[in-house]
Amino acid sequence: MEIERQFLVEKLPPLPEKFAFLAQGYISLEPEIRIRQIGESQYFLTVKRGAGLVREEWETAISFQEFGNLKERLYPGTCMIRKKRYRLPLPDGLIAELHVHAGHLMGFNYVEVEFPDVESAQAFIPPSWFGREVTEDARFSYGLLAQENGLEILQQILQKEHINDQ
Amino acid sequence: MEIERQFLVEKLPPLPEKFAFLAQGYISLEPEIRIRQIGESQYFLTVKRGAGLVREEWETAISFQEFGNLKERLYPGTCMIRKKRYRLPLPDGLIAELHVHAGHLMGFNYVEVEFPDVESAQAFIPPSWFGREVTEDARFSYGLLAQENGLEILQQILQKEHINDQ
Numbered sequence: 329m330e331i332e333r334q335f336l337v338e339k340l341p342p343l344p345e346k347f348a349f350l351a352q353g354y355i356s357l358e359p360e361i362r363i364r365q366i367g368e369s370q371y372f373l374t375v376k377r378g379a380g381l382v383r384e385e386w387e388t389a390i391s392f393q394e395f396g397n398l399k400e401r402l403y404p405g406t407c408m409i410r411k412k413r414y415r416l417p418l419p420d421g422l423i424a425e426l427h428v429h430a431g432h433l434m435g436f437n438y439v440e441v442e443f444p445d446v447e448s449a450q451a452f453i454p455p456s457w458f459g460r461e462v463t464e465d466a467r468f469s470y471g472l473l474a475q476e477n478g479l480e481i482l483q484q485i486l487q488k489e490h491i492n493d494q
Numbered sequence: 495m496e497i498e499r500q501f502l503v504e505k506l507p508p509l510p511e512k513f514a515f516l517a518q519g520y521i522s523l524e525p526e527i528r529i530r531q532i533g534e535s536q537y538f539l540t541v542k543r544g545a546g547l548v549r550e551e552w553e554t555a556i557s558f559q560e561f562g563n564l565k566e567r568l569y570p571g572t573c574m575i576r577k578k579r580y581r582l583p584l585p586d587g588l589i590a591e592l593h594v595h596a597g598h599l600m601g602f603n604y605v606e607v608e609f610p611d612v613e614s615a616q617a618f619i620p621p622s623w624f625g626r627e628v629t630e631d632a633r634f635s636y637g638l639l640a641q642e643n644g645l646e647i648l649q650q651i652l653q654k655e656h657i658n659d660q
Contacts, residue, residue: 355521356567359539359560373525373541377554386552388543394525401522401569 330376330385330442331449334468336459337426337437347412350427353402357471363390363398371395406474409433418455420448433478438462496542496551496608497615500634502625503592503603513578516593519568523637529556529564537561572640575599584621586614599644604628 352364360376371394374387390398402408410431416424418441426439439458443449454461462468467485475481518530526542537560540553556564568574576597582590584607592605605624609615620627628634633651641647 355527356564358563359554359556361521361527375539375541375552375554377556377560384554386541386554388525388541388550388552390525390543394543397524398522401567403567 330383331444331446332383332440332442333449333452333454333461333463334438334440335454335461335463336468337439337457338459339457340428340437341416341426341455341457343414343426343428344416347414347428349410350413351408351410352470353399353408354406354471354474355398355401355403357403357469360471362470363395365395373398403471403474405476406471407432407476409470409474422448422452424455424458432476433473433482436473436479436482438468496549497610497612498549498606498608499615499618499620499627499629500604500606501620501627501629502634503605503623504625505623506594506603507582507592507621507623509580509592509594510582513580513594515576516579517574517576518636519565519574520572520637520640521564521567521569523569523635526637528636529561531561539564569637569640571642572637573598573642575636575640588614588618590621590624598642599639599648602639602645602648604634 348366350364350366352362355361355363362374362376364372364374366372371390371392372387373390373394374385377384399408408431409429411427411429414426414428416426418424422441422443424439424441426437428437429435441452443452472478472481514532516530516532518528521527521529528540528542530538530540532538537556537558538553539556539560540551543550565574575595577593577595580592580594582592584590588607588609590605590607592603594603595601607618609618638644638647
C-alpha cells in the first residue's frame with residue numbers, strides 16, 4: 329500500500345541541480361498498468377489499483393527489450409509522458425517529489441509526498457509553493473493526461489473551476 | 495518465485511467430477527501480462543517474468559469492470575483461452591493441475607505441478623499418464639498458443655519432432 333498526497337504546482341520553487349529524466353506510458357488505465365524509464369538504463373513495470381490516498385501498487389524492474397515491447401502497446405490515444413523528477417527535502421524527513429513536464433504536457437507541474445502512515449498524511453502542512461491538492465481528484469489522473477491532447481483536457485478542467493469560483 | 499514443471503498430456507487420466515472453468519488472455523507476451531477469469535465471479539491480473547523452472551510471478555484480484563477493460567486490450571492476433579482445470583492429488587502432498595482446453599485449443603491438454611523448492615522439483619517422478627516435459631521448452635508457451643491459430647502452431651511443433659525422431 330502506498331500513502332501519498334498530490335498537489336498542483338503553478339510557480340516552481342528554486343530547483344536543485346540534480347534530477348532524473350523520466351519517461352512513462354500506460355498500457356491500461358483501469359487498472360493502471362504503467363511502464364517507466366528512469367535515466368538511460370532503468371526500466372520498470374508498475375500496476376496500480378484504486379484511487380485517492382491509499383493505493384495498491386506493485387512494481388518490477390524489466391529489461392530494455394521488455395520495455396520496448398510494452399511501448400508498442402500503449403493505451404490507444406495516449407503517448408509517453410516525459411518529465412524531470414526533482415527530490416526536495418521537507419521537514420520530518422519527508423521528501424517532495426516534484427514532476428516538471430516536457431513534451432506534450434510542458435507547463436504542467438505537480439508535486440507528491442509519500443507518507444509512512446495515514447496519520448502523518450493527514451497531519452501534513454503543505455509548503456507555500458504547493459498549489460491546490462488533487463489527491464482525491466480523479467480528473468488529474470495520468471490516464472487522462474497521457475492522452476495526446478492532455479494539456480488541453482487539463483486547461484478545460486482548470487478553466488471550468490475558474491468559472492465555478494466566480 | 496514459483497517453481498513448476500509442465501508436461502503434455504496425450505491420454506487423459508480418469509477425471510474427478512470437480513473442476514473450475516478458466517478463461518484467460520494475454521495483454522503482453524514478454525513480459526507476460528495475463529488476465530484470467532475463474533468460474534463466474536473471480537478475476538485476476540498476473541504478471542510473469544522469466545521462463546523455465548523458476549519464474550517471478552505477481553497476481554492481484556481485479557473487478558469485473560477491470561477485467562472487461564483489459565479484455566479489450568488482448569495482444570494483437572491472440573484470443574481468450576478457455577479450459578477446465580482439474581486438481582488431482584499426487585504423493586507427497588503435491589497436486590497435479592490438469593488443464594483441458596475448449597475453444598480454439600480443444601484437443602490440447604497439459605498438466606503442471608508446483609513444488610515448494612528446486613530440490614523436490616528435481617526429485618519428482620512423473621506418473622505414467624504425464625507425457626513429455628515442456629517446462630524448459632519456450633515453444634509451448636501460452637503466448638504462442640493464445641494465437642488464433644495456436645492449435646496449428648502446436649501441431650507443427652509436434653510434427654517436426656516426429657520427423658526428427660525418425
